[in-house]
Amino acid sequence: MKMKGGMEYGLPAYMVTSFVGYSKAEAKQHHWRDVAVGAATGVLTTNFFTQANSLLRLGMNWNNKTIGFKYQRSFN
Numbered sequence: 001m002k003m004k005g006g007m008e009y010g011l012p013a014y015m016v017t018s019f020v021g022y023s024k025a026e027a028k029q030h031h032w033r034d035v036a037v038g039a040a041t042g043v044l045t046t047n048f049f050t051q052a053n054s055l056l057r058l059g060m061n062w063n064n065k066t067i068g069f070k071y072q073r074s075f076n
Helices: 007-026 032-049
Strands: 056-062 067-073
Touching (some): 007 032
16 A cells, blocks of 8 residues: 555554554444544545645544535645
């Protein structure tokens, strides 16, 4: 799997997020299906909407009432 930033950043990030998802489900703070959907959303948006050699990316934010998507471009 090709990761933005390379394996040295991508693999530890996936490991940390997997641990957090597991911990939340085990602590009964989330259902397993919520963790799975969140993981799938993260992987899909990263793989399909982030261009590896570009400053463009799709961002997502949510709270208890709304979900928002934004297409971001860095000006650096």
